Amino acid sequence: MFTRSGLHAIRAMTVLARLEGGAYGGTHHIASSGSIPPSYVSKVLQALVRAGLVESHKGPGGGFRLARPAERITLWETVAPFDGLSQRGGCVLGLSECSEKHPCALHDDWKDIRGKYLETMRRTTLAELNASSTNSPIRDFLTMRVGAE
Amino acid sequence: MFTRSGLHAIRAMTVLARLEGGAYGGTHHIASSGSIPPSYVSKVLQALVRAGLVESHKGPGGGFRLARPAERITLWETVAPFDGLSQRGGCVLGLSECSEKHPCALHDDWKDIRGKYLETMRRTTLAELNASSTNSPIRDFLTMRVGAE
């Protein structure tokens, strides 16, 4: 459902969410803690900076940190810069003419499915992702390669 | 949500579903009636043949026809050969360790969303897609280019 970059972004953001006191995390730390390809992590973070979710700082002691508290950053915002395709609305069947008054055969079913998806994405915050207990899979997720899926 | 090939497959199958008396439809007819790139339609149909949903016949008067009545072919089966990625199960976050006993933070929400999606895909048949009234968008869908989306 998510692109690889989207998953990388979630991992990177949860890593940053665990930093305390406005400290910056460098690309090396984010890559290893989040199991993101080291030479790709900067691309992901640059996109998150452009999206206004992350602040960057150059020089020694610099790196990246969340632009807002983890409680106020949603999953939706995190994957938005990467999942442009799957996130845009419109008819499931690609019908430009499909609307409430002119519904396609799947319109109502899809409206329901998409609504639930959006609701979950917009409700879940980075803080909630990190709140899982130490032994839960979400903890493993943070230190797992994406490849397996 | 669907890949382009998946949409092409739905279009092609609804065209075939409108043929009567076990007649074969050729690639030219399917391409123009379904607004599928003429030189790509054979690829889509070959995949549907391999999936056992469509029968092919060579020579004059040959072409393609549904292997089963349209009432017994689901949307799920139709897009399955093309949407391998989005259709596979597993954790949304790519967690191999995620399970009922070890749920990730999104496990229950995702189970709900995916369940609704699967239910719709497995319930809706080609016959239902074609059953829409003449003026409904689903009619336009059959003669519309995919590009716009």
Add this chain to the structure above:
DNA sequence: ACAATACAGGACACGGCTATCCAGTAATAT
């Protein structure tokens, strides 16, 4: 047999996502 029809399938081009690598630039500490 022969010619025409029409699917089967391989070769190839193109674009986007993923990923790698390297030069440039800003900030820190000495």
Add this chain to the structure above:
DNA sequence: ATATTACTGGATAGCCGTGTCCTGTATTGT
């Protein structure tokens, strides 16, 4: 000032999905 640290951004390569084109092969009708 200078060297070091570390983000910024461009160039590049591989893969996959999409799409085009061409040859081969099976079927039909004469």
